[in-house]
Amino acid sequence: MEIFKEFVIEAAHRLPNVPEGHKCGRLHGHSFHIQVHIRGPLDQHLGWIIDFADIKGAFKPVEEQIDHHYLNEVEGLENPTSENIARWLWRSLHPALPTLSKIVVQETCTTGCIYTGELEQ
Numbered sequence: 001m002e003i004f005k006e007f008v009i010e011a012a013h014r015l016p017n018v019p020e021g022h023k024c025g026r027l028h029g030h031s032f033h034i035q036v037h038i039r040g041p042l043d044q045h046l047g048w049i050i051d052f053a054d055i056k057g058a059f060k061p062v063e064e065q066i067d068h069h070y071l072n073e074v075e076g077l078e079n080p081t082s083e084n085i086a087r088w089l090w091r092s093l094h095p096a097l098p099t100l101s102k103i104v105v106q107e108t109c110t111t112g113c114i115y116t117g118e119l120e121q
Contacts, residue, residue, distance in 0.1 A: 002101055003048070004037040005055040009063060013071040013080040030107045032085070036093060039101035050099070058096035062089065082107050086115035 012029040015022070036059060040049045071080035076088050086105045094100050094117070106112035 001042050001049055002037055002039040003050070003052075004035045004102075004104075005052050005059070007034045007036070007059055007063060008032065009034065009067040011066055011069055011071050013077075015079065015081060016072070017079055033104075033106040033112075034089065035102070035104035035106075036089075036097070036100065037102035037104070038097060038099050040099040050097075055097065058093055062092045082111070082113035083115070086113045087118075090115055090117055 009032050010029065011032060012027060014027045015024040018025045036055055038050050038055065042049060065074055066077075071077045071085070074080075074088075076091075077084060082105045086103045089103045089105070090100065093103070101116065103115045104112060105115075
């Protein structure tokens with residue numbers, strides 16, 4: 001079974017490595033919609049995989065680092081593409097949420113990234 005909790009953060013960024021004149025090279029902001037997915041067995045007694053409050057608690061310190069911030073100034077997000085944000089979120093949350101299965105970062109209504117982790121070296 002898999003559950004998710006969605007968070008919305010407001011943040012500014014620019015993409016420093018795009019070709020000159022690319023619109024994403026200019027400072028701009030998004031209302032990022034972030035889904036944190038957890039996969040695991042259903043606890044028959046509790047009736048859930050994990051308490052949604054536990055996901056919210058794990059996300060809180062991450063949210064404080066990125067909500068209403070300039071993402072390029074956050075360590076590890078110097079090139080804050082959706083892909084890099086998703087990977088950064090995974091690495092930030094996985095220690096507290098070991099059954100993390102997926103991070104979804106949606107930067108507009110029609111664009112986003114799904115990240116399912118990677119084998120860490």
